[in-house]
Amino acid sequence: MNLSSTTSNGWLQIALFAVAVLLVTKPMGWYLTQVYEGRVRCLAPIERRLYRLAGVDATADQHWTAYATSLLLFSAVSMLLTYAVLRLQGSLPFNPAGLGAVADRQAFETSASFVSNTNWQSYAGESTMSYLAQATQLTFHNFASAATGLGVAVALMRGIARRGTGNGAGAGRIGNFWVDLVRGTLYVLLPLSCILALLFVQQGVPQTLDGAAVAHTLDGAVQTIARGPVASQEAIKQLGTNGGGFFNANSAHPFENPTPVSNWWSMLAIFLIPAGTVWMFGRGVGSTRHGWALWTAMFVLFIGGTSVAYWAESRGNPQHAALGVDVVGAVPGHAAGNMEGKEVRFGIANSALYAVVSTDASCGAVNSMHDSFTALGGLVPLVNMQLGELIFGGVGAGLYGMLIMVVLTVFIAGLMVGRTPEYLGKRIQQREVQMVMCYVLAFPAIVLPLTAIALVLPDGLAGLNNRGPHGLTEVLYAFTSTAANNGSAFAGLTGGTTFYNTLFGIAMLLGRFALIVPVLALAGFLAEQRIAPATAGTFPVTGPMFVALLLGVILIVGALTYFPALALGPVVEHLLMTGGRLFA
Amino acid sequence: MRDLLYLLLTVACFAVMLLYVRGCAALGRSSDGHASRGESERGLPS
Numbered sequence: 001m002n003l004s005s006t007t008s009n010g011w012l013q014i015a016l017f018a019v020a021v022l023l024v025t026k027p028m029g030w031y032l033t034q035v036y037e038g039r040v041r042c043l044a045p046i047e048r049r050l051y052r053l054a055g056v057d058a059t060a061d062q063h064w065t066a067y068a069t070s071l072l073l074f075s076a077v078s079m080l081l082t083y084a085v086l087r088l089q090g091s092l093p094f095n096p097a098g099l100g101a102v103a104d105r106q107a108f109e110t111s112a113s114f115v116s117n118t119n120w121q122s123y124a125g126e127s128t129m130s131y132l133a134q135a136t137q138l139t140f141h142n143f144a145s146a147a148t149g150l151g152v153a154v155a156l157m158r159g160i161a162r163r164g165t166g167n168g169a170g171a172g173r174i175g176n177f178w179v180d181l182v183r184g185t186l187y188v189l190l191p192l193s194c195i196l197a198l199l200f201v202q203q204g205v206p207q208t209l210d211g212a213a214v215a216h217t218l219d220g221a222v223q224t225i226a227r228g229p230v231a232s233q234e235a236i237k238q239l240g241t242n243g244g245g246f247f248n249a250n251s252a253h254p255f256e257n258p259t260p261v262s263n264w265w266s267m268l269a270i271f272l273i274p275a276g277t278v279w280m281f282g283r284g285v286g287s288t289r290h291g292w293a294l295w296t297a298m299f300v301l302f303i304g305g306t307s308v309a310y311w312a313e314s315r316g317n318p319q320h321a322a323l324g325v326d327v328v329g330a331v332p333g334h335a336a337g338n339m340e341g342k343e344v345r346f347g348i349a350n351s352a353l354y355a356v357v358s359t360d361a362s363c364g365a366v367n368s369m370h371d372s373f374t375a376l377g378g379l380v381p382l383v384n385m386q387l388g389e390l391i392f393g394g395v396g397a398g399l400y401g402m403l404i405m406v407v408l409t410v411f412i413a414g415l416m417v418g419r420t421p422e423y424l425g426k427r428i429q430q431r432e433v434q435m436v437m438c439y440v441l442a443f444p445a446i447v448l449p450l451t452a453i454a455l456v457l458p459d460g461l462a463g464l465n466n467r468g469p470h471g472l473t474e475v476l477y478a479f480t481s482t483a484a485n486n487g488s489a490f491a492g493l494t495g496g497t498t499f500y501n502t503l504f505g506i507a508m509l510l511g512r513f514a515l516i517v518p519v520l521a522l523a524g525f526l527a528e529q530r531i532a533p534a535t536a537g538t539f540p541v542t543g544p545m546f547v548a549l550l551l552g553v554i555l556i557v558g559a560l561t562y563f564p565a566l567a568l569g570p571v572v573e574h575l576l577m578t579g580g581r582l583f584a
Numbered sequence: 585m586r587d588l589l590y591l592l593l594t595v596a597c598f599a600v601m602l603l604y605v606r607g608c609a610a611l612g613r614s615s616d617g618h619a620s621r622g623e624s625e626r627g628l629p630s
Contacts, residue, residue, distance in 0.1 A: 065606075076595070076598040079594060083591075104587050104590055105590075108594070112594075431615030434615060435608065502593075506593070509594075513601045514604065517604045518608060520605075521608040521612060525612050
């Protein structure tokens with residue numbers, strides 16, 4: 001019996017999605033270029049009023065330290081405001097269900113989660129958050145955190161592209177945080193969200209401010225069906241790679257993601273802006289070929305991850321087949337694959353693809369339960385996040401994560417040939433490499449110690465619902481997801497406790513801002529430099545050799561960092577499964 | 585009381601990040617001097 005039930009239909013759907021990503025890259029990138037070069041001015045009066053209201057000089061070009069300080073202060077104040085609203089929602093309007101205050105630990109975690117673009121949720125949105133909290137706080141952060149990430153990527157692009165003046169006046173300036181925030185929101189996220197929300201409504205996603213619907217069944221029973229302004233939140237959830245759902249079941253819920261068509265729009269929306277930013281970067285630094293080289297590296301990793309996840313989930317659990325409990329697949333002679341935790345309306349191909357897309361990006365939306373994936377199927381989303389979510393990645397965050405790896409690659413290549421490393425005419429010197437290492441080391445320095453702490457303390461172990469390597473994977477996944485600002489839950493871990501809420505909140509804040517600071521510093525340092533002309537000794541950053549070297553660096557850095565933890569979790573779980581041992 | 589603790593935790597996280605900005609800036613200034621002395625020539629001999 002052939003245990004692989006991958007089908008040509010499944011591969012065709014994956015191929016169609018891949019082609020769609022390719023097709024939207026250049027138009028989206030071109031539009032982003034227009035926005036950030038200030039050529040889209042249709043909402044200029046609103047823009048000006050916002051700047052006046054906030055007392056911002058929109059013409060001021062900020063030094064990187066001022067840019068970073070503005071970003072941090074904006075995030076801190078908006079996080080505290082969200083915390084206050086969540087705690088006081090019981091006394092505030094737009095609360096038709098009469099929901100009480102959110103618990104302090106959850107309010108901290110949730111406000112950290114949304115300000116950091118993570119959108120990890122340890123609550124059921126429909127029964128915890130008032131409409132006011134959802135619309136004015138959580139949705140606000142969906143826009144603001146995405147625009148912030150986009151702004152950081154644009155700032156790094158400016159740092160690389162600008163002809164610096166050394167240490168003289170104007171050195172290290174990388175743009176204006178407030179302008180980037182407003183432009184990203186007004187011209188990119190808002191219009192795209194409006195279009196996508198309408199597409200979702202057309203597919204049957206609710207959009208209403210009415211309270212829950214009450215239905216009377218034929219048996220006389222009464223059902224309360226939660227609903228609300230779902231489509232609008234769903235749109236920015238995907239476009240902003242936020243991932244926080246209106247409902248607890250996220251995109252597996254039939255009101256959030258009712259059809260395969262809405263599922264397809266969702267996945268495309270997740271990759272739309274990140275793919276476009278790569279093209280925008282190539283254009284911005286004067287080398288669209290370099291942009292396409294980065295896009296190719298991302299695409300190779302995306303196809304590789306999707307293929308492994310689809311194969312593993314289609315193969316299912318061979319122990320089930322051996323016991324004769326595997327259901328018959330659609331293709332005679334093939335296994336049905338692993339349908340546990342998956343929606344029948346999406347099937348295996350679209351569940352595996354969605355999981356990969358959501359974790360390649362920092363979205364974290366789920367249309368199936370990753371905890372129910374096979375060991376290798378679940379390994380793919382985990383590895384995607386541990387590589388730094390640079391496979392198209394989060395809005396802005398994917399590009400700057402990839403550029404960090406590019407600088408590291410160029411540095412290593414320079415060492416290999418014995419020349420001072422250069423990247424697009426900028427020398428990669430001691431301080432640039434120091435910032436790259438601060439970025440690369442910060443993420444595992446958050447994930448691994450916190451995972452270890454949770455695995456030895458009673459409060460951490462109390463949250464485990466699975467024994468053995470699967471339990472370890474659940475904790476590792478949770479801290480990886482929160483620190484990577486992904487927000488997808490592996491499930492199976494009881495995370496709604498003071499211990500986990502607090503540690504997750506800290507992981508999300510550090511995972512976001514401790515990585516943004518060195519990126520902005522790198523942008524500032526590069527912006528100070530003059531651009532040197534390319535010579536015969538300059539390492540080329542286009543072409544297959546560069547892409548191969550970049551992929552090698554990404555995979556080696558990821559493997560060296562996380563392989564020991566992965567070996568104790570999903571890898572050993574897979575090996576034990578093939579040997580006939582399963583874990584409850 | 586716990587609200588105050590979470591408030592302090594939030595402020596502490598962002599305060600550390602602001603210090604991180606200053607630290608990176610200081611690191612950049614000190615390394616910049618080193619780089620300008622040691623690597624004024626473009627490229628090292630192969």
